[in-house]
Amino acid sequence: MHHWKRVSLFATRGAAAVSMMLFLVAMVGCGPRVRSTTLTIGDLQEAKRELQGELTEAPFLMERSSDSPQMTVTVDRLLNLSTDQLTPGDRAYLMNGVFEGNLREAFRQRNIKFVSSTDRVGDLGALSPDEDVHAFVGTLRSAGARGGTEGRVDLYRMEYELISLRDREIVWTGSFEFKRYAPGIVFD
Amino acid sequence: MMIRDMKSQTTQCLMAVASVLAMFAAGCSDKGKTIEPMVQRGDFGAARGTLMASLQENPENRDYMYERAMLAMAELADGVPESANRTMNEVYKILRTQGINADRTVAAVATFEHVRFWKGEPFEQALMWVYMATQRAMVGEWDNARAAAQESLFYLKSFGEFVGDDASSEELAKTAIEKEQTGASGDYLADGYEPTESTFVLGYLMSGIANQVLSREVSSLEAQAEERFGQVVSIDPSLKPLVDRFQNEPFNTVVMVDYGFGPSKVSYGMDNAFSRFEQRRGWSSDARTLKVSVNGSSTPAVLAVCDVNAMAADLMWNNLEDVRVAKSVLGTALLVGGGVVAVAADSNDARVVGLVLAATGLAMKASARADTTHSRMMPQRSYLVPLMVDDVDSTLEIEVSGDRASRVVLPAVDPPTDRSVQMLYVRLIPTRTPPSWTTAGKVLYANDHFDARIDGDDLPYILGGNCVRTPTAETLDRYQAAGNLTNMTLIDLQNLYRDEGIAWTIEESDFRAGQHVLEGGDSLIAPRPGSVGYLRVFCQPHGAYTPTSDRAKAFWSGGAATEADGSAGR
Numbered sequence A: 001m002h003h004w005k006r007v008s009l010f011a012t013r014g015a016a017a018v019s020m021m022l023f024l025v026a027m028v029g030c031g032p033r034v035r036s037t038t039l040t041i042g043d044l045q046e047a048k049r050e051l052q053g054e055l056t057e058a059p060f061l062m063e064r065s066s067d068s069p070q071m072t073v074t075v076d077r078l079l080n081l082s083t084d085q086l087t088p089g090d091r092a093y094l095m096n097g098v099f100e101g102n103l104r105e106a107f108r109q110r111n112i113k114f115v116s117s118t119d120r121v122g123d124l125g126a127l128s129p130d131e132d133v134h135a136f137v138g139t140l141r142s143a144g145a146r147g148g149t150e151g152r153v154d155l156y157r158m159e160y161e162l163i164s165l166r167d168r169e170i171v172w173t174g175s176f177e178f179k180r181y182a183p184g185i186v187f188d
Numbered sequence B: 001m002m003i004r005d006m007k008s009q010t011t012q013c014l015m016a017v018a019s020v021l022a023m024f025a026a027g028c029s030d031k032g033k034t035i036e037p038m039v040q041r042g043d044f045g046a047a048r049g050t051l052m053a054s055l056q057e058n059p060e061n062r063d064y065m066y067e068r069a070m071l072a073m074a075e076l077a078d079g080v081p082e083s084a085n086r087t088m089n090e091v092y093k094i095l096r097t098q099g100i101n102a103d104r105t106v107a108a109v110a111t112f113e114h115v116r117f118w119k120g121e122p123f124e125q126a127l128m129w130v131y132m133a134t135q136r137a138m139v140g141e142w143d144n145a146r147a148a149a150q151e152s153l154f155y156l157k158s159f160g161e162f163v164g165d166d167a168s169s170e171e172l173a174k175t176a177i178e179k180e181q182t183g184a185s186g187d188y189l190a191d192g193y194e195p196t197e198s199t200f201v202l203g204y205l206m207s208g209i210a211n212q213v214l215s216r217e218v219s220s221l222e223a224q225a226e227e228r229f230g231q232v233v234s235i236d237p238s239l240k241p242l243v244d245r246f247q248n249e250p251f252n253t254v255v256m257v258d259y260g261f262g263p264s265k266v267s268y269g270m271d272n273a274f275s276r277f278e279q280r281r282g283w284s285s286d287a288r289t290l291k292v293s294v295n296g297s298s299t300p301a302v303l304a305v306c307d308v309n310a311m312a313a314d315l316m317w318n319n320l321e322d323v324r325v326a327k328s329v330l331g332t333a334l335l336v337g338g339g340v341v342a343v344a345a346d347s348n349d350a351r352v353v354g355l356v357l358a359a360t361g362l363a364m365k366a367s368a369r370a371d372t373t374h375s376r377m378m379p380q381r382s383y384l385v386p387l388m389v390d391d392v393d394s395t396l397e398i399e400v401s402g403d404r405a406s407r408v409v410l411p412a413v414d415p416p417t418d419r420s421v422q423m424l425y426v427r428l429i430p431t432r433t434p435p436s437w438t439t440a441g442k443v444l445y446a447n448d449h450f451d452a453r454i455d456g457d458d459l460p461y462i463l464g465g466n467c468v469r470t471p472t473a474e475t476l477d478r479y480q481a482a483g484n485l486t487n488m489t490l491i492d493l494q495n496l497y498r499d500e501g502i503a504w505t506i507e508e509s510d511f512r513a514g515q516h517v518l519e520g521g522d523s524l525i526a527p528r529p530g531s532v533g534y535l536r537v538f539c540q541p542h543g544a545y546t547p548t549s550d551r552a553k554a555f556w557s558g559g560a561a562t563e564a565d566g567s568a569g570r
Helices: A002-030 A041-056 A088-095 A102-109 A120-125 B002-025 B032-040 B044-053 B062-077 B081-096 B122-138 B142-151 B169-181 B201-214 B221-235 B237-248 B308-313 B321-327 B330-344 B348-368 B473-481 B490-499 B532-538 B550-557 B559-564
Strands: A071-081 A112-115 A132-146 A153-164 A170-181 B109-112 B115-118 B156-158 B194-196 B253-259 B264-268 B274-278 B290-294 B297-302 B381-387 B394-400 B408-413 B422-427
Touching: A041 A088, A041 A102, A041 A153, A041 A170, A071 A088, A071 B142, A088 A132, A102 A112, B032 B044, B032 B062, B044 B062, B044 B532, B062 B081, B062 B115, B062 B122, B062 B422, B081 B122, B081 B142, B122 B142, B122 B201, B122 B308, B122 B422, B142 B201, B169 B274, B169 B321, B201 B221, B201 B237, B201 B381, B221 B237, B237 B297, B237 B381, B253 B290, B253 B394, B274 B308, B274 B321, B290 B381, B297 B381, B308 B381, B408 B422, B408 B532, B473 B490, B490 B550
Parallel strands: A071 A112, A071 A132, B253 B422
Antiparallel strands: A132 A153, A153 A170, B109 B115, B156 B194, B253 B381, B264 B274, B290 B297, B290 B394, B394 B408
């Protein structure tokens, strides 16, 4: 009798072990929500800050004053040559967003009119033919990827040009690299 | 007492097995079976509605990927690529979840933050990248299309040296077991393959086209386009005439045409542990060409650039995850071992251990059954055609040689609005008895993509007319110019639609267009011309609208028409 009690206990433990295994397997389905490995606003913020810094100190801007003839900068387009997909929101953030805050004020103080990609069509219609218009264009490229214990990191190179529409002269170029960090261990 | 205790223990073991079986039974729902008849009718609107109604939200479930893949394809087929944007973004997050993989191959499963995703068979992943490229191109994002097409060209895993690329997954599993048992390999499926450059012609061609289109802005991309076109011809020299047209002849429209049903995934072998793709009856591979005409002028017939039957039959394009599961003989070993212990043991301890192991073995055997969930909307083949559409309201006619039932007549196709290139997607209906609207070729309802006059276009459909244009000032002007709704403001008209629960922007629809109001849905978002959805929605007569709001009902009864609009007549 005592023997059977011991067996019963063992059997219960065996079944419990199986149940625990099942529970653990089932719990996998209740895991945390997936985190995207695509570009995020956080990644783009770094790019935006870098560009604002470069533009603020750009020679074409430093040489101007409030008495300079009016110049118009219009956001043209961002060409995505990276391996990532860019949403319209990403594009607007990387192009129009650059001219927010201090930079827009710096433009105003130097008699530069800014026309965003969303309103440029209407605004350009009001421009006089001899107005000094510059197009702001950007190109995003992939610059490789690396891995490690911290997970996958994708590298990007952002290139900007400010082009005079009058004579197609490139008056300013800027480029920098930034990275997208995917936290956690990712593997195929 | 002893017998009762043993029964109790056996019951516990069986309950454990039942738990495991229940867990697996709660897996994939395979909604594809439900929508397959809708696809055969060309009713992609109903397919979209069915899929959208209950999308799988758990990314660990294979249905998560497959339901979105099918939804995206239905959205493209229905001519609502803006709606597919959200779906494609969700697909993208899954496909893009990847690690640093030195050999540039892909796996069917990725693990991220302790969550296991099913990404799809390699051939399904490659095709989804191309569908994403198509969708991006359809909304004018050729740069995103380029990126997506490029992603489809990952390396493949070839076990050719010992197994052969035409071998079955069962043969691969047996080879793996042999290699591992003899110590020739620690994990043959992980280290026994050679990374091989992709042979995915559709991906190379799509990448070439995207680079070609973008090279109009960035001349340096011309070299990449040439390289991609060269790879197409290198893989399949018979496609040189088609590639020449893309490279050397002007075009402003690219049409992707899908035909037939792709293969089905079935299980077979011991415990149905293995899986393979089988051609569907009536949708076998062949070399038939696609004939396309623009306004009655024939263009050169083209060969298919993708044969999904062939891809699915090639071991290189199949996933290894299922092979791993099948390879595992743990379940059988435990079952046999457990059974032996249970029968032969002297002690009750051992008997119970044996029963528990046997129960686990049964459960593992159950879990070893191959998962045959797959995208049931994949076509048998794809064509890509360059066209020059010069005239507004052009008509395209498309037909696969030797299959009159595949013919579609696509009216109201305009040239692209700018100097760029437009992308169209046409899913030929996989049926031998096509509905008459596929070739009717006449637009019966005024819509946002069609400017010509139509009988009854001076009153909204929801008020008894034949106009399903979105409620804008211009639309209201048309009604009022005809003497209708003259006392109504634009806000009044929009509120009428709101009262009826009808949305006319993608934002209002939570970024997924619902079924069109002409088909009993709640959306005014018009399918694009050059799609099967456009034909089904606008080129066949639909029943009268049934109003639901008091205001619309009053219009129908004539009361409100007098009250709010003295001249509105029906």
